[in-house]
Every structure is written in C-alpha cells, then in structure tokens.
C-alpha cells in the first residue's frame with residue numbers, strides 16, 4: 001500500500017521586508033544577503049497573523065477539495081506555538097469547523113517537527129488506511145533586532161493531506177536519522193525570539209546530514225544516483241547549497257556546475273523570497289520544486305533532509321505519483337507571493353514590536369488580509385475570525 005502526500009498547499013503572510021531595504025538601513029552591502037546567504041526577501045507577519053491563521057490559510061484550499069469531516073487527525077508542527085498547554089491544532093480545528101471525531105496534537109522539535117509529523121501521519125495511515133491526516137508545519141521565524149539572525153527571518157505554513165494512494169508523493173520506508181544534545185539554536189519559555197549560535201548551527205546541520213545520510217544508506221541500500229531531486233531544510237538558501245556540496249562530497253559524486261544548479265535551484269525559488277519558516281521550510285522547498293521545475297517528475301525519487309537545531313535530523317525519500325501535476329496549487333502559491341506588500345524598515349519594526357500579549361485585553365486592528373485572522377485576546381484567551 002502506498003501512503004504519502006495526497007495534497008499540499010502553503011501560505012505566507014501578506015507583507016515582506018526586502019533585504020535591499022534591510023541592507024540600506026544597516027549600511028551593509030546587499031550582496032551579503034543576495035549572494036552570501038542567498039536571500040532576497042523575508043515574509044513578515046502582522047500582529048493579527050500567527051501560526052494558527054497561517055495554518056488555516058494553508059489548509060482551507062485542501063479542505064475545499066475533500067469532505068472535511070473525513071479528517072481523522074491533525075498533527076500540527078511548530079516551534080512558534082501560541083499556548084504552552086492547548087495545541088495550536090485545536091484552535092485550527094475550531095476555526096476550520098472540523099469534525100469532533102478527530103484527534104489533534106502539537107509536535108515540537110525546532111525545524112524538524114514537520115518531518116516528524118509527516119512520518120507519524122504516514123505510520124497512522126499504514127495502521128488504518130481509512131485515516132486522512134492533516135499535517136501542518138507552521139512557523140514565524142523571529143530573532144532579536146540587530147543580531148546576525150535578523151536577516152534570516154520569515155514565516156509560512158504548509159498543509160499536507162496524508163492518505164493511502166496519495167496523488168502527489170508516496171513516502172518510502174527507511175530513513176536515516178541523527179540526534180545529538182547541542183545548543184546551536186534555542187528559545188527558552190520566557191523569550192519571544194530565538195537565540196542562535198549561527199555559525200555553529202551551520203556546522204551541526206552539515207554534521208547531522210553526514211550522519212543521517214550514512215544511516216539512510218545503511219537502512220535502504222540506496223545511493224546518491226538513486227535520487228533525482230534533493231530537498232533540504234532551508235533556513236537561508238545558501239545553507240541548502242552547502243548541504244548539497246557536503247552530500248556530493250560524502251557520496252563521492254562529481255557534478256558539473258550546471259548539474260549542481262539544476263539539482264538545487266528549483267527547490268529554492270520560494271524560500272529565497274519568503275525567508276525562513278522553520279518547520280515548514282523543507283516543504284515550502286518541495287512546493288518550490290514542484291511548481292518551478294518544468295519537467296515531468298512522475299516516477300522520480302525525491303529526498304528530504306530535515307534538520308531541527310538542538311538537534312534532530314532525518315533523511316528520507318518519496319516517489320512522485322502519476323498525474324501529480326493535476327492537483328498542484330501553483331497558482332495560489334504564486335498569487336500569494338506576488339500580492340505581498342513591501343514594508344519600510346520602520347513599518348517592519350512596528351509589526352515586530354507587537355502588542356504585549358501579557359496585557360489582558362487586546363483587539364487587533366486589521367492588517368492580515370488573509371481569510372483567517374487573530375481578532376483579539378480577551379482574558380488571556382485567543383479569538384480567531386474567518387474574514
């Protein structure tokens with residue numbers, strides 16, 4: 001039985017900060033961002049956008065194509081959760097009007113949790129083919145102003161429907177993984193923004209890739225040449241290139257410059273202009289590959305390397321299904337990106353320094369132009385609105 005991604009759709013916010021604007025404000029050569037880290041824009045969430053509204057915007061077009069009462073579980077991956085106790089997925093469940101006959105849970109391990117949720121969903125469907133699991137990976141990447149991480153912010157949510165006989169990608173059994181207790185990126189409970197040892201995190205990322213790859217090859221007997229397309233966790237697109245260089249070196253593969261670009265560029269188009277979306281970024285990269293590679297991918301093997309600081313990593317693969325192109329939501333992805341509004345640095349800061357949520361009652365003014373928004377917080381309870 002094949003199990004995997006039947007439908008996939010992502011969302012991002014309605015605003016962006018250009019790294020040209022950012023570079024000018026900070027008096028830094030813009031090529032540090034365009035070339036050095038490979039980023040052009042960062043999606044910025046206004047105060048009335050959070051992971052729940054982003055997730056609802058990502059999931060709604062999927063639910064519109066199925067009987068939504070069939071959803072038997074929501075696995076919601078995030079490291080920018082909205083409550084320490086209640087899962088973001090239950091807010092989403094209410095907002096989307098899903099059946100009470102559904103279980104919901106939040107997954108966390110930095111940027112790895114989206115891959116974990118996808119694997120757990122796949123296992124659920126293998127156990128009971130009647131299951132239709134909604135996997136969400138949603139995050140708002142936020143670092144302190146005037147730190148090296150500030151240029152690598154962004155936000156996005158990916159919704160994936162996991163079923164038997166999937167129309168897009170069948171997840172293959174056998175993966176390689178690696179866990180190591182390190183402090184390269186973390187966000188203690190009292191902080192709104194992440195702390196990061198950026199250079200160290202890139203080293204741990206690449207080391208985890210080597211270990212996960214070694215485990216993957218042992219588990220599956222597959223080699224580099226068995227894989228047609230490579231998707232990586234993309235905190236910034238240069239990281240995916242460093243990863244692919246590392247993988248080719250470890251696998252002792254020589255690629256021409258053109259081959260290298262062909263294997264890496266299509267999967268980076270969206271990430272370059274959305275920025276980091278933590279747990280979602282690997283799957284935004286997959287959408288980017290599907291929407292931007294103008295080739296028939298049917299029967300091709302795609303690899304996924306997920307890395308979550310701290311750290312947990314996994315390397316796994318899937319097979320593209322016949323007719324997948326008929327169910328892609330390319331137009332929606334591209335329209336959302338094209339319709340974003342640019343922010344000045346001052347406007348970005350106004351969004352950045354959001355209302356203090358510890359204050360008891362807040363009614364947010366409307367900046368989020370999407371179909372769902374965070375309307376307010378009353379007595380410490382969040383209220384969402386379908387617009």
Ligand code: COA
Nearest residue numbers: 029031032035036037148149152196198199201202205235
């Ligand atoms: N033109 C072209 N390239 C330039 C440049 C210019 N004018 N100025 C700098 N660069 C290059 C540097 O050589 C460097 O390349 P390299 O990585 O190949 O060595 C790159 O741009 C970044 O410059 P650097 O000085 O290292 O930037 P930084 O101190 O601001 O740190 C990060 C960059 C990515 C570490 C930082 O943004 C960060 O901490 N990000 C968050 C952490 C993260 O995403 N971790 C990833 C693992 S999940």
